[in-house]
Amino acid sequence: MRFGPVPLDDALGAILAHSQPVSGGRIRKGHPLDAPDIDALRAEGLLEVVVAQLDPDDVGEDAAAERLAHALVPNPAAVHLRLGRAATGRVNLHATKAGILDLDSDAVGALNALDPNVTVATLPPLARVSEGQMVATVKIISYAVPKRILNLGEREVAGALGIRPVRARRATLIITDLGTGPGKGEAAIARRLDRLGIALDPAIVVAHDTGSIAQALSAAEGDLLLILTASATSDIADVGPSGLVDAGGTLSRFGMPVDPGNLLFLGDLGGRAVIGLPGCARSPALNGADWVLERVACGHIPDAAEFAAMGVGGLLKEPPSRPHPRDRR
Secondary structure, three states: OEEEEEEHHHOOOOEEOOOEEEOOEEEOOOOEOOHHHHHHHHHOOOOEEEEEEOOOOEEEHHHHHHHHHHHHOOOHHHHOEEEOOOEOOEEEEEEOOOEEEEEOHHHHHHHHHHOOOEEEEEOOOOOEEOOOOEEEEEEEOOOEEEHHHHHHHHHHOOOOEEEEEOOOOEEEEEEEEOOOOOOOOHHHHHHHHHHOOOEEOOOEEEEOOHHHHHHHHHHOOOOEEEEEOOOOOOOOOOHHHHHHHHOOOEEEEEOOOOEOOOOOEEEEEOOEEEEEEOHHHHOOOOOHHHHHHHHHHOOOOOOHHHHHHOOOOOEOOOOOOOOOOOOOO
């Protein structure tokens, strides 16, 4: 691509680089100049204009953005995405269902390393998304891309983006009581689930002991099971994890490197995920339980490596309600 000032006589078919007022209106930047445009510019007394002129091996910005978007998402309906129309070298991608972003970060990074003129920006991997939310944008910075770069880019990002939709439809919340009432928290958890399109059954309140939790889990009917204990789970043998095991379930994780949210546990009961919520889940503020809940609701069960990786960026804002602040000044 060639960019710069050219005489009007050589500007036919070139792309105008800067908007230019003319009699009766304006010729906008990015517009391919035709014969009437040249006449209008000449009538303004101009002898030259700044333009972009594509070479034979160039692909225009809109066509290039469309090609990259379709490479990212070859079958949009299958991965619950909608591709917008290309304009000014940009194509936006929106979710058509609530879920989490399934993203090959390495592929997107490799594309962005090819050429500064070719860019893709996305939400973070596994970010929660709502229906209609923009999750990525493809942008060609200048007016064209060499075919060689575009071909490489298409190969780099083939199928790198999609939405993993919410699978759970109904959740059961078990709350333990030490004799002073179940306390707050149900409303904040209900709001979290509502964002994901998950209905919450009426909470089951039980005594704060292993047997009561096990019995409640065995009777629970939701396809996602949540436990909120009156006293924080402080050991793998505490009443919450023990109740899960006594109900015939398996415990896969206790503790996570996200603060607030350290005291979460995760397991399974007959193919249904069980999340032992940390006390900070009583607050609407973001905490580690949000990350786990969102992923599990979409059928994505974090493994040990994924939990370990959560520590980077896992120091979250401390809610005002926290009973034991991390920094006692």
